[in-house]
Amino acid sequence: MITSGIVYYFNLSNRHQAIVKTYVLHSLNIIDSEWIKDANSQNIQLTSPTFHIDNIYKSMEGPKASTYYTLDTQKDNLHWMTAFHIKAISPKTNNQLSNDFVCHFNIDYQDQEHHGKWNLLERVNKQYPRLLSLSHGIENIRFPKGYGFPFFSNEKFFITTQALNHNIIDTRFNVKHQIEIEYSNKRTLKPLFPKTIYMMLPFKMDAINVPHDDIPANSCIPVETKNHTYLNEKGETLSGHWKIFKEEKKYTYNTTKQLAIKDTITLHQITPHLHPFTKKFTLKDITTNTTLYTCNVTNHKNSIGLTSTPAFFSEKGITMYPTHEYELELITNSTLEEPQDMMASLFLFFYDKEMDLKIKTYYNEN
Amino acid sequence: MKTKTFVILITTIFVCCSPKKELPILSNYIDENGAKKSYLIDDFQFTNQLGKSFNEESTKNKIHIANFFFTSCPSICPPMREKLIDLATTFQKKNFLILSFTIDLKNDSILVLNQYSDATSIPKDKWVFLKGNPTELSKIAMKFKTSFSNYNNSSDFYHSSYVALIDTKQQIRGFYDILNEEAIQLLKEDIDLLLNE
Numbered sequence: 001m002i003t004s005g006i007v008y009y010f011n012l013s014n015r016h017q018a019i020v021k022t023y024v025l026h027s028l029n030i031i032d033s034e035w036i037k038d039a040n041s042q043n044i045q046l047t048s049p050t051f052h053i054d055n056i057y058k059s060m061e062g063p064k065a066s067t068y069y070t071l072d073t074q075k076d077n078l079h080w081m082t083a084f085h086i087k088a089i090s091p092k093t094n095n096q097l098s099n100d101f102v103c104h105f106n107i108d109y110q111d112q113e114h115h116g117k118w119n120l121l122e123r124v125n126k127q128y129p130r131l132l133s134l135s136h137g138i139e140n141i142r143f144p145k146g147y148g149f150p151f152f153s154n155e156k157f158f159i160t161t162q163a164l165n166h167n168i169i170d171t172r173f174n175v176k177h178q179i180e181i182e183y184s185n186k187r188t189l190k191p192l193f194p195k196t197i198y199m200m201l202p203f204k205m206d207a208i209n210v211p212h213d214d215i216p217a218n219s220c221i222p223v224e225t226k227n228h229t230y231l232n233e234k235g236e237t238l239s240g241h242w243k244i245f246k247e248e249k250k251y252t253y254n255t256t257k258q259l260a261i262k263d264t265i266t267l268h269q270i271t272p273h274l275h276p277f278t279k280k281f282t283l284k285d286i287t288t289n290t291t292l293y294t295c296n297v298t299n300h301k302n303s304i305g306l307t308s309t310p311a312f313f314s315e316k317g318i319t320m321y322p323t324h325e326y327e328l329e330l331i332t333n334s335t336l337e338e339p340q341d342m343m344a345s346l347f348l349f350f351y352d353k354e355m356d357l358k359i360k361t362y363y364n365e366n
Numbered sequence: 367m368k369t370k371t372f373v374i375l376i377t378t379i380f381v382c383c384s385p386k387k388e389l390p391i392l393s394n395y396i397d398e399n400g401a402k403k404s405y406l407i408d409d410f411q412f413t414n415q416l417g418k419s420f421n422e423e424s425t426k427n428k429i430h431i432a433n434f435f436f437t438s439c440p441s442i443c444p445p446m447r448e449k450l451i452d453l454a455t456t457f458q459k460k461n462f463l464i465l466s467f468t469i470d471l472k473n474d475s476i477l478v479l480n481q482y483s484d485a486t487s488i489p490k491d492k493w494v495f496l497k498g499n500p501t502e503l504s505k506i507a508m509k510f511k512t513s514f515s516n517y518n519n520s521s522d523f524y525h526s527s528y529v530a531l532i533d534t535k536q537q538i539r540g541f542y543d544i545l546n547e548e549a550i551q552l553l554k555e556d557i558d559l560l561l562n563e
Contacts, residue, residue, distance in 0.1 A: 066548045073390045076402070112528055112541040116511030119395045124513045125526050154390035156540070158548070358396065365400030 015061040022063040025052055031174060032091060035067045042184070044071065048177040050091045051163040053101065059136070059275050059341060062103055064162035071183075072153040078362065080148030080189045083182035084132055085140045086161065088175045100305050101175045103164035104135035104273065110156050117152060118358050131157070131194050132347050135273045136164055137297070137306030142182075143349065144268050144315045148189040150359060166276065166304035187363050192268060193352035197258045197283075198345035199328050200230055200238035201251060212245050212339075218252060223341050243339040244277060244332045251330045254286075259326055266317030267292070269349035272309045275342050276300075277334040281309075283346060287324035293346075304336075317351060389531075389556055393509070393538040406536040407432075410506050412467070412496035415479040420496055425536065429560045430463045431553070432510055433529040433544075436470035437482045442527045442545065447486070449544045450529075454488040456554065460561055461534075464493040467506060469514050471497065510538070529553070533560050 009020060026033030031050040038045045051063040071079070088101040108130050115123040131149060134141065143149070151157075161177040201220035208221055215221060220242035222229065228240040272281055272295045281295040298307040320326070330344045394404040407422070414420040431453070435443045454464055468474040474482075479495040486493060498506070507513060510530045531540040531553065539560060542553040 068548070068552055070390070073388055076390075076394075110528075110541050110543075111526065112511040112530070113392060116392075117395055119397070121508060121511060121513050124511065154392075158546075358400070361398070361400035362396050363400070366402075 013061075014055065014057065018055075018057060018061060018063050021052065021054075022065075032176075035065070037067075037069060039071060042182060044069070044181040044183065046159060046179040046181075047089075048161050048179070050174045050176055051101075052172065052174055053163060053165050053168070054172040055165070056167075056169060057103070057163060057165045059103055059164065059343075060162065062163035062165065064103075064160060066158065066160040069157045069159055070154060071151075075153040077153045077185075078150060078359070078366075079153060080150055080184045080186065080191075081131075081143075081181055082148045082184050082189075083140070083142035083180075084134055085180040085182075086134050087139060087178050088163075089178050091174045091176045097175055099136065099139050100167065100300075100303075101163055101165060102134075102136055102139060102177060103162040104133050105161040105177065105179055106133045106159070107131045107181075108158040108160075109151070110158070113155050114151070117155070118355065120354070120358075127195065130196055130347070132271060133273050133345070134271070135309075136276075137274060137309035138271060138311055141269070141271050141311050142313070143192060144313045146188070146190055146315060147192050147268055147349070147351070148184060148186075149194070149349075150189075150191045150355065151183075191352040191355040191359060192349040193355065195259070195348045195350065196345055197255045197328065197348060198240050198343070199251060199253045199330055200232075200240050201242055201253065202232075202236050202238050203242070205237055212243070220251075221339075228343075241341060241343045244334045244342045245339055246334050246337055248279070248331065248333040251332070253328045253330075254325060255283075255328050256325045259320070261320055261322045261324075264319060264321050265350045265353075266319055267348055267350055268314055268317045270295075270312035271347040272311065273343070273345040273347065274306065274309050275340070275344075276304050276306055277332050277336075277340055277342070278306070278309070278344065279331040279333045280329075281331075281344055281346070282329040284327045284329060285320070285324050286327045287321075292318050292320075292326075320350075387559060389533075389539040389559060391537050391539065392511075392541070393536075395511075404537075405509065407506075407509055407532055407538065408536045410498070410509075411502055412498040412506075413476060414490075415476060415483045415495040416490060417476050420494060422536065424494075425463075425465070425532070427534045428461055428463055429534060429557060430465055430532050431529040431542075431557075432465040432467065432532065434467050434469050434507065434510075434512060434514060434526065436468050437474050437478055438470065446527055446544055449550060450493070451486055451488060453544075453550075453553070453557075454486070454493045457557060457561075458489070458492055460557075462557060462561070463491070464488075465496060466493070467496045467498070467503065469503065471500060471503065511541070531556055531560070533563070 025031045033049045036047040049065045086105040088097040111124045111129045203220050222239035223241040230238045278297045283293045293312045397403050412420045527545045528541045533539050542549040
């Protein structure tokens with residue numbers, strides 16, 4: 001039984017070994033398994049359980065933890081999230097460690113609670129309810145002045161944070177993640193509506209083991225075919241996670257359908273989510289042939305990692321139209337011999353006119 | 367003896383003074399005039415898998431969860447079904463039941479619902495499969511703050527993997543994505559909380 005368990009464990013992927021290891025370490029209380037949640041009138045602070053780093057953990061492979069968070073279950077007051085931060089800290093000293101140990105932190109709202117509260121039921125089940133993801137290379141964002149994400153004090157959020165380690169192989173150590181969400185009670189803020197768009201590249205299920213030189217342009221070899229595999233309207237398979245090789249490569253994806261813009265809208269904030277060896281990520285209006293946003297990525301010089309993936313902020317906003325076509329363009333440049341995993345998403349925040357009208361009416365009444 | 371008394375005393379103080387978790391009441395919304403409106407799940411008329419009438423009287427003073435589904439669902443319903451069987455088994459002996467409303471009114475006859483119910487091996491008074499007319503279905507979906515639509519005119523529908531938790535006073539106390547392990551754990555804790563309220 002024990003031998004079978006050991007054999008089974010060592011046959012697991014690095015990601016699944018991390019899940020088992022973290023579960024055992026937390027269950028046996030060998031490392032701290034509890035979240036610490038604290039809040040004052042302006043900040044929500046969450047400190048994760050301890051993560052044990054004993055190996056190389058690429059994106060999506062490291063130890064992770066999730067929790068639900070509600071500011072105050074017994075109050076029903078309207079607040080606004082305005083800024084988000086994550087950092088790695090030492091569990092012993094609470095001192096900040098390198099953000100190279102932060103893969104990502106996701107915050108999801110609950111569709112029925114969030115939209116149901118405003119009686120906007122037509123929005124339920126229309127998109128994955130992710131508010132934001134902060135990832136390696138972008139650990140802090142603040143919405144433009146005058147904007148926020150509205151929420152009620154008794155609203156529930158689902159929070160996940162995952163550790164990363166691209167470089168250190170000769171030692172074992174522990175980290176925690178400290179998450180901070182700034183919020184405001186100002187009645188003059190305007191609401192933002194989140195939407196995620198991401199690169200998807202076609203692949204053929206029967207050609208995932210062919211040499212990468214044989215893959216047609218603007219298509220891919222997926223990292224795996226279980227998750228992150230999608231079908232387009234033609235029935236073709238596409239992947240949101242794929243392998244890149246030692247070369248500079250350009251990929252494009254028409255994101256018009258993902259955007260699903262129904263009325264003319266303004267875009268005020270963009271948070272990118274990228275992997276190491278990305279060089280540049282661009283959102284284009286291909287109807288007018290204009291670039292709306294370019295993320296010029298800075299990679300670490302002597303190790304693997306993202307130094308900076310700059311976000312976009314604008315009080316004025318960029319106007320986007322239902323009749324226009326939009327495209328994502330990604331340039332990667334891996335310097336390593338072995339294949340690397342790639343993905344590329346943008347978390348977009350649009351001015352939410354419908355919600356703004358509802359909130360103004362609500363403030364007049366309350 | 368002294369030590370035992372001391373431990374009991376400290377434990378009692380700790381239990382009494384610890385902040386008790388309370389679930390919010392979520393059966394409310396903000397109306398077109400900006401006013402907060404509360405409501406109860408107290409006005410519905412459906413037929414259960416045995417062909418019998420099922421309405422608000424049937425859920426009075428009972429803690430229950432409710433979800434929307436259809437028997438031929440190829441995507442999220444099969445894994446949801448497994449999770450619901452687990453919940454029904456866990457709370458089988460408690461004042462708890464599950465309501466599953468079909469959204470495929472064309473194909474899910476009472477007979478089909480009953481066969482689907484048989485396959486779960488859960489007593490029919492503990493997991494109730496319900497069919498109504500389109501107006502009743504739309505009305506109850508609004509109360510549970512959800513929506514569904516046909517998927518590209520295929521046999522699949524866009525619908526949620528969330529269940530709503532309703533207390534004995536017919537108020538919604540939470541929504542839970544039962545395809546998420548953390549959410550199931552939380553749902554079990556919250557059902558226990560309501561059972562002890």
